[in-house]
């Protein structure tokens with residue numbers, strides 16, 4: 227089986243963190259694949275704090291994600307909680323984004339274990355169930371997409387760096403090892419579908435569900451040799467299909483947030499944006515501040531999360 231071989235260089239955390247990451251050993255009712263549970267609780271939490279889930283990449287760990295991004299330092303500044311789940315798959319530490327269980331609402335697998343961590347955190351810290359977010363890179367991006375598709379009732383928004391469409395790594399039914407199946411056709415860009423077929427996969431992940439759908443932000447490098455750039459153009463088709471948007475962007479902004487990256491916004495509601503990073507490989511630089519802004523996590527006070535409140539009030 228092929229595996230992701232990219233090793234992420236760990237950025238040195240900027241400045242000393244005020245708190246430290248904890249391993250939660252309380253056993254969770256629904257954690258069939260025994261995902262490890264790490265939590266970062268900053269010294270100063272805002273009241274009814276938001277929750278960010280940050281799944282690691284293949285060959286990485288919860289602690290690598292903690293050390294390798296600026297999110298913990300940003301949580302110190304802004305008072306939100308961070309869940310760092312840790313894959314129990316010691317073979318390659320990739321998330322299960324291929325088995326029928328993990329790809330289905332309440333179906334089991336890694337996605338269910340992570341949602342159990344969200345529930346634990348919401349209850350223990352009286353956190354805001356309307357402000358649960360998820361972001362990751364590579365396998366962490368695939369898990370991000372898996373979580374927003376299978377648990378649209380839990381996640382308010384997602385941000386996926388160098389990932390694939392939801393269901394793209396789904397194991398064929400005749401595969402014996404359905405967990406941690408490497409979707410080679412997907413990774414090499416040979417698996418393409420129509421927007422409505424991609425959207426159907428998302429809808430079938432939680433049949434009958436008609437509520438909130440997380441808004442999505444995606445990033446991909448054009449020179450990605452691990453997950454071909456076609457994975458990105460297929461993701462664009464998928465989310466536009468889910469949101470029933472035109473495949474033509476409403477705005478295209480070059481050199482955003484860095485030179486050579488192009489931001490495309492789809493639809494009229496600022497619900498889906500896609501960043502194409504020219505010349506960038508699989509080892510894409512996460513833009514924590516931009517993702518933080520997408521989740522409105524830097525906002526404090528009573529006027530935060532208007533995009534969420536306005537949608538909820540409209541219902």
Ligand SMILES: *[C@@H]1O[C@H](CO)[C@@H](O)[C@H](O)[C@H]1NC(C)=O
Pocket residue numbers: 256338341342345
């Ligand atoms: C999480 O909590 C919600 C709301 O109480 C519940 O419906 C759901 O079953 C819980 N999920 C898990 C995995 O515990």
Ligand SMILES: *[C@@H]1O[C@H](CO)[C@@H](O)[C@H](O)[C@H]1NC(C)=O
Pocket residue numbers: 398400401402
């Ligand atoms: C699974 O089915 C596909 C398509 O029918 C076939 O090409 C493949 O060889 C089968 N794989 C196994 C392991 O049976």
Ligand SMILES: *[C@@H]1O[C@H](CO)[C@@H](O)[C@H](O)[C@H]1NC(C)=O
Pocket residue numbers: 414415448449450451454455456
């Ligand atoms: C992505 O796949 C296409 C089609 O096979 C290929 O031409 C292209 O070189 C691949 N991109 C990269 C960066 O490997």
Ligand SMILES: *[C@@H]1O[C@H](CO)[C@@H](O)[C@H](O)[C@H]1NC(C)=O
Pocket residue numbers: 470
């Ligand atoms: C999707 O968008 C099209 C064109 O804007 C519209 O005609 C159609 O009613 C929409 N479908 C749904 C299910 O909202």
Ligand SMILES: *[C@@H]1O[C@H](CO)[C@@H](O)[C@H](O)[C@H]1NC(C)=O
Pocket residue numbers: 515
């Ligand atoms: C992110 O924002 C913080 C302020 O909130 C700033 O200190 C930091 O330099 C920014 N990082 C980047 C990479 O722009």
